[in-house]
Amino acid sequence: MNAALAILAVTFAVAVALGLAARRGHVMNLEQWSVGGRAFGTVFVFLLMAGEIYTTFTFLGGSGWAYGKGGPALYILCYGAIAYSWSYFLLPIIWRYAREKKLVSQADFFVAKYDSNALGVLVALVSVAALVPYLVLQLKGLGIIVSEASYGRVPSTAAVWAGAGALTLYVIVSGVRGSAWTAALKDVMILGVALVLGIYLPFHYYGGYGAMFEAIDRAKPGFLTLPASGMSPSWFISTVLLTATGFYMWPQFFAGAYTAKREDVFRKNAVILPLYQLVILFVFFVGFAAILQVPGLEGADGDLSLFRIAEQTFSPATVGVIGAAGLLTALVPGSMILLTGATILAQNVYRPMASVASDRGVTLLARSLVGVIALASVWLTLRGGEAIVPLLLMGYNMVTQLFPALFFSLPERPMVSTAAAAAGILAGEATVAYLSLSGASVATLLPWAPQVVKDLNVGIVALIVNFAVLGVVGAITRAPRAPALAPGQSPER
Numbered sequence: 001m002n003a004a005l006a007i008l009a010v011t012f013a014v015a016v017a018l019g020l021a022a023r024r025g026h027v028m029n030l031e032q033w034s035v036g037g038r039a040f041g042t043v044f045v046f047l048l049m050a051g052e053i054y055t056t057f058t059f060l061g062g063s064g065w066a067y068g069k070g071g072p073a074l075y076i077l078c079y080g081a082i083a084y085s086w087s088y089f090l091l092p093i094i095w096r097y098a099r100e101k102k103l104v105s106q107a108d109f110f111v112a113k114y115d116s117n118a119l120g121v122l123v124a125l126v127s128v129a130a131l132v133p134y135l136v137l138q139l140k141g142l143g144i145i146v147s148e149a150s151y152g153r154v155p156s157t158a159a160v161w162a163g164a165g166a167l168t169l170y171v172i173v174s175g176v177r178g179s180a181w182t183a184a185l186k187d188v189m190i191l192g193v194a195l196v197l198g199i200y201l202p203f204h205y206y207g208g209y210g211a212m213f214e215a216i217d218r219a220k221p222g223f224l225t226l227p228a229s230g231m232s233p234s235w236f237i238s239t240v241l242l243t244a245t246g247f248y249m250w251p252q253f254f255a256g257a258y259t260a261k262r263e264d265v266f267r268k269n270a271v272i273l274p275l276y277q278l279v280i281l282f283v284f285f286v287g288f289a290a291i292l293q294v295p296g297l298e299g300a301d302g303d304l305s306l307f308r309i310a311e312q313t314f315s316p317a318t319v320g321v322i323g324a325a326g327l328l329t330a331l332v333p334g335s336m337i338l339l340t341g342a343t344i345l346a347q348n349v350y351r352p353m354a355s356v357a358s359d360r361g362v363t364l365l366a367r368s369l370v371g372v373i374a375l376a377s378v379w380l381t382l383r384g385g386e387a388i389v390p391l392l393l394m395g396y397n398m399v400t401q402l403f404p405a406l407f408f409s410l411p412e413r414p415m416v417s418t419a420a421a422a423a424g425i426l427a428g429e430a431t432v433a434y435l436s437l438s439g440a441s442v443a444t445l446l447p448w449a450p451q452v453v454k455d456l457n458v459g460i461v462a463l464i465v466n467f468a469v470l471g472v473v474g475a476i477t478r479a480p481r482a483p484a485l486a487p488g489q490s491p492e493r
Contacts, residue, residue, distance in 0.1 A: 005150045007320030008327060011189075012166065015331055018185060019170030019178035030363040033175035034104045034343045040180065040259040045269060054190050054279070055333040056141025059326045060303040062280055066287030068302035070216075070223040072231035077281060079240045081274040083247035088270035090248060092263040093410055103258060105340070106251035107348035110402075113409040114418040117352040122422055123402060124348035126429060127251040128341050130398035132377060134250070135337045137395075139164060139381040141303075142330035148307035149323020151316065160381055163330060164374045171338045172367045176259060179335040186328035191279060193325040198282025201289040201309060209285070216291055223291075234455040242459040246400030252333070252340040342369035394436060397459035401428030404463070404470050416470060417477035424470030431462035 058076075065073035094109065101112045106127055111120035142163040143156030170178040206212035217224055226233050248254055260266065283306075290297075290309040297305055310322050346366035351357045405421035408414055414421070434440070435458045442461060443454035 002151065002153070003315070003317040004320030004323060005153055007317065007324050008146060008149055008154075011324035011327055012162070015182045015185060015328060016166045016170055018181045019166075019335070020173050022170075022177035022181040023174040030104055030343075030347075030359050030366070031102070033363060033367070034255065034339065040261060040265075045256070045260045045265045054187070054329055056138050056145065056326065056330045058280055058283060059190070059329045060141050060144060060306060061137075062283040063287035063290070063306040064303035066284040067290050067297065067305035068299075069231065070220070071225045072227075072236060073284060073287070075236050075239050075243070077277065077284070079243040079247065080277045080280075082240065082244035084270050084273040084277070086244070087248065087273075088267055090410075091257045091266035091270075094254070095257050095260055095263050095266065098258045104255070105344045105347050106254040106402075107344055109254070110405065110409070110421070111348065113414055114405075114421055116418045116422075117348075119405075119418055119422050120348045121352060122425060123405075124344045126398060126402060126425065127344050128373075130395045131251065131337050131341045132373075132380065134395045135334060135341075135373070135377040136381045138330045138334040138337065139377055142327065142334075143381070144303060145307070145323055145326035145330065148304060148311070149319055149326065151311070151319075157382060160378055163327075163334070164378045167331060167334050167338055168371045168374045171335050171342075171370050176256075176336070176339055179332060179339065180259075182328065182335065183332045186325070186332045189321075189325035189328060193322050194279050194282045194286075197306075197310070197322070198285040201313065202285050204313065205289055205293055212285075212289060216288060219292055229451055229455060232451065232455045234452040235457060238455075238457040238460045242400055242457050242463065243396050245403050245463070246396045246459075249399040249402045249406070250395075251344060251399070252336040255340055255343070256336070338370050338373055341373045342366045345369050345373075397432045397436070397462060398429065400459055400463055401425055401432065401466050404428075404466050408470070408474075416474040419477045420470045420474035423473040424466045427469035428462045428466030431465045432459065435462065 062073065062076055065076070097103070097112070098109065101108070103109055103112060105124075107120040107124040110123045111117055139160050143160045146154050146159035146163075147156040170182075174181075202209050202212045206215055213224060226236055248257075257266065286306050286309065287302075290305040294305060294308040294312060297308065307319070307322070310319050314322075343366050346362045346369060350365055351362055354361075402425060404424050405416075408416045408421070441454075441458055442449070442456045445461075446453060
C-alpha cells in the first residue's frame with residue numbers, strides 16, 4: 001500500500017467512526033434523527049450549511065470548469081454569495097414556522113402552509129427526483145477522487161460501492177448528527193487543501209497570479225472573458241439568478257435550517273458564509289494553473305485537472321491528503337442527501353397514504369429507505385453520466401421550480417391557492433422535463449430572438465412559465481382562508 005492509499009483509508013475510517021459515534025447519548029426518534037432535535041448552535045449549523053456547499057462539485061467541478069470553460073466558471077463564485085444574503089431574511093421565517101409546527105422535511109412546510117397533503121406529495125417527488133442526480137454527482141466525484149488519488153490502485157467502481165456503503169451505515173445509525181460530525185473534519189481539510197493548492201501552484205509554475213493569467217491569455221485569447229454568444233453575459237446573469245434562487249430550495253439545505261436552536265444562528269452565518277465562499281476562488285486557481293501544465297483534457301475529463309496537476313507536482317503522500325479532503329466532500333453532502341431523501345419519502349409520501357402511521361413506523365421506514373436510495377444512485381452512477389457541473393445544473397432546474405410556491409407562502413397566510421401553487425410547480429417541471437429530454441435551448445426554441453434572449457439559461461424559461469401559470473390559476477382561484485395544520489393531521493372542514 002502506497003502512502004496515498006494509506007491516507008485515504010485512514011481518513012475514510014475516521015469519517016465513518018465519527019459518523020457512528022455521533023449517535024452516542026441520543027434516542028433516534030424521527031425528530032432527533034432528521035433534524036437533530038432542533039438543538040444545533042451556530043457552529044454545527046455552519047458546518048452543515050458549509051458541508052453542503054463544499055461538495056465534489058466545488059472540488060472537481062469548480063476546477064474542471066475553470067480548466068475547460070474559463071471566465072464562465074466564475075458564476076459558481078457569484079450565486080452562493082447572493083443566496084447567503086437572502087438567507088439572512090428567508091431562513092429565520094422558515095425556522096420559526098417549522099419550530100412551531102414541528103416540521104421535519106421541506107415538503108412538510110408546503111403541507112402545513114397550504115393545508116394539502118397532495119401538494120406535499122408533489123413537492124416530495126420533485127425533491128427526491130432532484131436529489132438523485134445530486135447524489136450521483138457526489139458518488140461520481142467520489143469515484144474519480146479515490147481512483148486518481150490512489151494512482152489507480154482503487155477502481156472508481158469499488159470506491160463508489162465503498163462510499164455508498166459507508167454513507168448508508170452511518171446515516172441509518174446517526175442521522176443528521178453523523179453528517180454534522182464528519183462535516184467538522186471535512187471543513188478543516190478542504191479549507192487547508194484549497195488554500196495551499198490555490199496559492200502554491202500559480203506561484204510554482206508561473207511566478208504569481210498575474211503572470212499565470214497573462215500566460216493563459218496569450219495561449220488562449222479571450223478564454224478568461226465571457227464570450228459574445230453561448231455562455232455570454234446573458235447566460236451568466238440568468239444562471240446566477242437561477243442558482244441563487246434555487247439554492248435553499250434544495251431539500252437538504254431547507255431541512256438543515258430546522259436543526260438550529262435559535263433564529264439568530266442564521267443571521268450570524270449569513271455574515272460568515274459569503275467570506276467562506278472565497279475559498280472557491282482558490283479552487284479556480286488550481287484549474288487555471290492546470291490549463292498549460294496538463295493540457296488536452298477534453299469535456300468531462302476536465303474534472304480530472306486538479307488531480308492531474310497535483311500528481312505531477314507533489315509526492316504521493318501529499319496527493320493522498322488532497323484525495324482525503326476530496327473524499328470528505330463526497331461523504332458529507334452525500335449523507336445529507338440520503339437522509340433528506342429518505343425522510344421525505346417516508347414522511348410525505350408514505351404517511352399520507354397510510355391509514356395509521358406512527359412516528360416510530362415512519363422513522364423505521366425512513367432509515368430503511370436510506371439503503372434503497374443509495375443502491376439506486378449507485379446504479380445510475382455506474383451507468384456513466386455527464387460532467388460534474390451539468391449534473392448539478394440539471395438538479396437546480398428542478399428544485400428552483402419550488403421557489404414561486406414557497407415565496408407566496410411566506411406571509412402568515414399564503415397569497416395564492418393550493419391549486420395555483422401546484423399548477424405552477426407542475427408547469428415548471430414539465431418545461432424542465434421537455435427541455436432536458438429534447439435537448440432544446442432558448443436558441444432552438446426562439447431562433448429569431450436576439451442573442452441576449454437566446455443565451456438565457458433554460459431553467460429561467462421554466463421558472464417564467466411557472467410564475468405565469470401560478471399567476472393565471474391564482475387569479476381564478478382563491479388562497480387558503482386559514483393556515484394549514486401540521487403534517488400528519490387531518491384538516492377539519
